[in-house]
Amino acid sequence: xxxxxxxxxxxxxxxxxxxxxxxxxxxxxxxxxxxxxxxxxxxxxxxxxxxxxxxxxxxxxxxxxxxxxxxxxxxxxxxxxxxxxxxxxxxxxxxxxxxxxxxxxxxxxxxxxxxxxxxxxxxxxxxxxxxxxxxxxxxxxxxxxxxxxxxxxxxxxxxxxxxxxxxxxxxxxxxxxxxxxxxxxxxxxxxxxxxxxxxxxxxxxxxxxxxxxxxxxxxxxxxxxxxxxxxxxxxxxxxxxxxxxxxxxxxxxxxxxxxxxxxxxxxxxxxxxxxxxxxxxxxxxxxxxxxxxxxxxxxxxxxxxxxxxxxxxxxxxxxxxxxxxxxxxxxxxxxxxxxxxxxxxxxxxxxxxxxxxxxxxxxxxxxxxxxxxxxxxxxxxxxxxxxxxxxxxxxxxxxxxxxxxxxxxxxxxxxxxxxxxxxxxxxxxxxxxxxxxxxxxxxxxxxxxxxxxxxxxxxxxxxxxxx
Amino acid sequence: xxxxxxxxxxxxxxxxxxxxxxxxxxxxxxxxxxxxxxxxxxxxxxxxxxxxxxxxxxxxxxxxxxxxxxxxxxxxxxxxxxxxxxxxxxxxxxxxxxxxxxxxxxxxxxxxxxxxxxxxxxxxxxxxxxxxxxxxxxxxxxxxxxxxxxxxxxxxxxxxxxxxxxxxxxxxxxxxxxxxxxxxxxxxxxxxxxxxxxxxxxxxxxxxxxxxxxxxxxxxxxxxxxxxxxxxxxxxxxxxxxxxxxxxxxxxxxxxxxxxxxxxxxxxxxxxxxxxxxxxxxxxxxxxxxxxxxxxxxxxxxxxxxxxxxxxxxxxxxxxxxxxxxxxxxxxxxxxxxxxxxxxxxxxxxxxxxxxxxxxxxxxxxxxxxxxxxxxxxxxxxxxxxxxxxxxxxxxxxxxxxxxxxxxxxxxxxxxxxxxxxxxxxxxxxxxxxxxxxxxxxxxxxxxxxxxxxxxxxxxxxxxxxx
Numbered sequence: 010x011x012x013x014x015x016x017x018x019x020x021x022x023x024x025x026x027x028x029x030x031x032x033x034x035x036x037x038x039x040x041x042x043x044x045x046x047x048x049x050x051x052x053x054x055x056x057x058x059x060x061x062x063x064x065x066x067x068x069x070x071x072x073x074x075x076x077x078x079x080x081x082x083x084x085x086x087x088x089x090x091x092x093x094x095x096x097x098x099x100x101x102x103x104x105x106x107x108x109x110x111x112x113x114x115x116x117x118x119x120x121x122x123x124x125x126x127x128x129x130x131x132x133x134x135x136x137x138x139x140x141x142x143x144x145x146x147x148x149x150x151x152x153x154x155x156x157x158x159x160x161x162x163x164x165x166x167x168x169x170x171x172x173x174x175x176x177x178x179x180x181x182x183x184x185x186x187x188x189x190x191x192x193x194x195x196x197x198x199x200x201x202x203x204x205x206x207x208x209x210x211x212x213x214x215x216x217x218x219x220x221x222x223x224x225x226x227x228x229x230x231x232x233x234x235x236x237x238x239x240x241x242x243x244x245x246x247x248x249x250x251x252x253x254x255x256x257x258x259x260x261x262x263x264x265x266x267x268x269x270x271x272x273x274x275x276x277x278x279x280x281x282x283x284x285x286x287x288x289x290x291x292x293x294x295x296x297x298x299x300x301x302x303x304x305x306x307x308x309x310x311x312x313x314x315x316x317x318x319x320x321x322x323x324x325x326x327x328x329x330x331x332x333x334x335x336x337x338x339x340x341x342x343x344x345x346x347x348x349x350x351x352x353x354x355x356x357x358x359x360x361x362x363x364x365x366x367x368x369x370x371x372x373x374x375x376x377x378x379x380x381x382x383x384x385x386x387x388x389x390x391x392x393x394x395x396x397x398x399x400x401x402x403x404x405x406x407x408x409x410x411x412x413x414x415x416x417x418x419x420x421x422x423x424x425x426x427x428x429x430x431x432x433x434x435x436x437x438x439x440x441x442x443x444x445x446x447x448x449x450x451x452x453x454x455x456x457x458x459x460x461x462x463x464x465x466x467x468x469x470x471x472x473x474x475x476x
Numbered sequence: 477x478x479x480x481x482x483x484x485x486x487x488x489x490x491x492x493x494x495x496x497x498x499x500x501x502x503x504x505x506x507x508x509x510x511x512x513x514x515x516x517x518x519x520x521x522x523x524x525x526x527x528x529x530x531x532x533x534x535x536x537x538x539x540x541x542x543x544x545x546x547x548x549x550x551x552x553x554x555x556x557x558x559x560x561x562x563x564x565x566x567x568x569x570x571x572x573x574x575x576x577x578x579x580x581x582x583x584x585x586x587x588x589x590x591x592x593x594x595x596x597x598x599x600x601x602x603x604x605x606x607x608x609x610x611x612x613x614x615x616x617x618x619x620x621x622x623x624x625x626x627x628x629x630x631x632x633x634x635x636x637x638x639x640x641x642x643x644x645x646x647x648x649x650x651x652x653x654x655x656x657x658x659x660x661x662x663x664x665x666x667x668x669x670x671x672x673x674x675x676x677x678x679x680x681x682x683x684x685x686x687x688x689x690x691x692x693x694x695x696x697x698x699x700x701x702x703x704x705x706x707x708x709x710x711x712x713x714x715x716x717x718x719x720x721x722x723x724x725x726x727x728x729x730x731x732x733x734x735x736x737x738x739x740x741x742x743x744x745x746x747x748x749x750x751x752x753x754x755x756x757x758x759x760x761x762x763x764x765x766x767x768x769x770x771x772x773x774x775x776x777x778x779x780x781x782x783x784x785x786x787x788x789x790x791x792x793x794x795x796x797x798x799x800x801x802x803x804x805x806x807x808x809x810x811x812x813x814x815x816x817x818x819x820x821x822x823x824x825x826x827x828x829x830x831x832x833x834x835x836x837x838x839x840x841x842x843x844x845x846x847x848x849x850x851x852x853x854x855x856x857x858x859x860x861x862x863x864x865x866x867x868x869x870x871x872x873x874x875x876x877x878x879x880x881x882x883x884x885x886x887x888x889x890x891x892x893x894x895x896x897x898x899x900x901x902x903x904x905x906x907x908x909x910x911x912x913x914x915x916x917x918x919x920x921x922x923x924x925x926x927x928x929x930x931x932x933x934x935x936x937x938x939x940x941x942x943x
Contacts (some may be wrong), residue, residue, distance in 0.1 A: 027678030029681075032702060214499060219820045246942050343683075
């Protein structure tokens with residue numbers, strides 16, 4: 010038995026906009042299938058964001074590798090009476106054969122910088138657009154929001170708690186994966202635990218307490234079931250009485266070997282309640298029992314609690330982070346930048362794009378911090394670009410690396426743990442003012458002289474051609 | 477070959493919060509598995525919303541019917557070293573055996589009203605929580621946002637264009653389905669077309685134009701490929717010149733039988749550009765060619781264009797609608813309302829819940845408009861509740877109907893087309909002030925005397941018991 014949450018392999022190929030297929034059909038018909046390059050980038054940073062965290066590319070590559078049109082997909086497309094047999098035949102043999110250069114997951118990046126570039130025959134490259142934006146967009150958006158929470162928590166633990174508020178099943182997996190990548194310690198999402206090896210955590214719901222006649226009975230039952238792993242939710246009726254009840258149960262069951270891991274506060278003034286709960290627990294000799302806080306938390310609320318020295322050991326973060334509530338989409342575009350070896354731009358009002366196959370060069374200070382990026386052309390190198398940075402950099406690195414070739418991922422595939430390491434290291438090096446939650450300092454991103462010149466030249470050529 | 481976008485049946489069972497499983501294990505161990513009732517409702521309406529549109533329940537029911545823990549799922553759970561063999565054994569035989577009463581998809585509803593109620597043994601009912609909120613939440617949120625666009629468009633056609641900005645694969649399907657349900661005419665999402673029979677539409681992307689040396693060549697190629705179905709994107713370089721080019725191509729290819737269906741404007745001042753494009757087309761005898769507008773549209777922008785009499789025939793709506801950008805989550809809760817035949821409430825600060833198994837009664841005026849709802853108990857009936865409405869209603873209807881029994885859906889399963897009809901009919905009857913985009917009039921929802929009395933009584937009992 011299956012359900013609508015299930016996606017067959019052939020269905021992923023149809024998870025696209027119809028125009029990708031009509032354009033592909035027209036390209037095929039008119040012999041437009043020479044090498045093309047498309048570039049995926051964020052046009053501008055969302056409000057209050059000083060940086061973004063790359064995520065979602067590895068899941069995207071995996072889906073691209075597997076992309077096939079199966080018999081059912083072809084049958085449906087035929088039923089639309091839009092497509093000629095030659096095109097359906099082409100689709101039946103379709104597979105991605107191109108190359109992709111991409112930033113590693115966990116990389117910190119900025120507006121206009123390509124997250125990835127696809128080099129492939131026109132039709133194949135065009136057909137990846139919708140899936141690329143759909144997958145990389147949500148994953149990067151959530152990783153970037155999670156990084157802000159990680160920064161605000163200043164070393165306290167963070168658990169992703171938002172599966173129920175995620176936009177569907179797939180978003181639930183993405184939220185757990187992206188937040189773990191960006192410094193969270195675990196998730197409540199069991200499937201994400203299974204798929205990605207993310208540590209899973211859980212406490213209890215109000216309904217568990219409500220199902221029992223007395224809160225204390227609920228707590229005792231739960232601690233008996235999980236003597237070493239109980240975190241008790243104490244706010245179903247009254248947070249402080251609940252904490253008292255939890256403490257009493259912990260003391261009563263101590264002789265049987267039970268330990269109360271924590272109490273969870275899920276409503277009210279978390280700063281004040283956590284201080285009072287801490288006192289209650291300490292007074293009962295439960296100094297080891299930690300305080301877990303949840304309930305409408307985001308980076309701002311976490312920062313406020315940390316500033317107020319709330320004795321909270323771990324935060325459960327849900328809705329605001331998993332939906333990136335203050336910026337629930339990324340302005341991600343997938344633009345044709347080269348066709349048949351010739352650069353391409355789009356010039357419509359306020360939307361001049363960056364032509365050419367590109368690389369992102371990052372300058373590092375002697376102190377080991379990145380201080381400026383130059384978006385350049387793929388033919389340029391750190392050595393040639395170094396002199397365009399001022400002050401002279403200690404070293405220049407390239408952000409885009411080859412990740413797919415001939416339609417297959419280039420081994421070894423980085424693990425989620427490696428991506429998380431990369432994020433943690435990179436984030437630690439980033440200057441503090443760039444990480445500010447409000448009005449972050451703007452990181453400087455410019456174009457290399459070569460790219461700038463190409464953009465000007467291409468704009469003129471377009472004006473010439475369209476006359 | 478499969479990908480991470482694929483969900484196996486056994487995986488859907490793990491798409492849950494860990495605490496659902498730890499609570500279930502504890503319930504099983506302590507014999508807490510008597511009949512329970514949980515109620516799914518929205519605590520308060522999002523900002524500026526005057527109503528919500530029920531959606532996502534049928535997909536949820538389908539997933540619930542199929543819910544199983546397979547060998548891999550059990551193996552993973554065992555590896556967590558949290559659960560005893562008895563519980564894993566229980567899960568290996570798990571299937572939902574309960575009943576669900578729900579509003580039909582497409583129903584208009586309000587805060588606090590149960591969208592659905594689950595009647596099942598405690599463990600089964602509890603285990604549906606995360607999936608219920610995850611699925612019904614996003615679907616209802618998007619349907620409700622789409623209904624606002626439908627209202628604003630005042631009869632003009634609407635196409636869902638947002639797959640790339642949806643939060644992942646599943647959200648893409650939900651967005652297409654929910655928006656069609658709430659009055660949209662189609663989607664660009666091909667998979668949604670295949671799955672749900674939603675009409676699919678597409679135009680072309682800027683890259684198609686950019687791949688050609690001249691815009692006019694691109695247009696001619698496309699019209700030759702789709703002589704009866706071309707909508708040309710005219711704003712890659714300059715919208716009005718683009719419209720001229722489209723018109724010329726249409727006239728040149730007319731002798732070959734080609735017809736230009738439409739032009740699409742995707743940037744700039746859509747009101748002004750649409751008027752000038754209309755003039756250009758009309759002057760060329762292309763009065764039948766329609767104007768399609770897209771680009772950062774939401775209900776407010778659509779209303780503004782309609783007010784300004786922009787000659788736009790159809791709107792493509794994406795990001796703002798599919799992410800419900802101004803309210804990207806619903807405050808949906810799944811609360812225990814009865815256990816072992818006894819009502820339950822949660823009383824923590826500002827969060828007194830509604831106890832008991834419920835029904836929603838709606839009063840209709842003689843003119844055929846709904847004017848007030850009473851949330852009551854399932855034992856009450858329209859006849860007994862009628863006298864509590866003032867003025868006396870022409871008729872009283874019940875919103876919750878039986879949809880699952882013994883773990884299976886009750887046939888016939890309504891189709892998406894039927895749900896859309898239900899929405900369109902219900903929405904037409906709703907008083908205009910309730911539909912206002914800003915400061916909508918508040919529809920009156922109260923409790924029946926019986927429910928009100930039960931809530932007070934239960935609150936006192938809780939206080940008594942916790943003392």
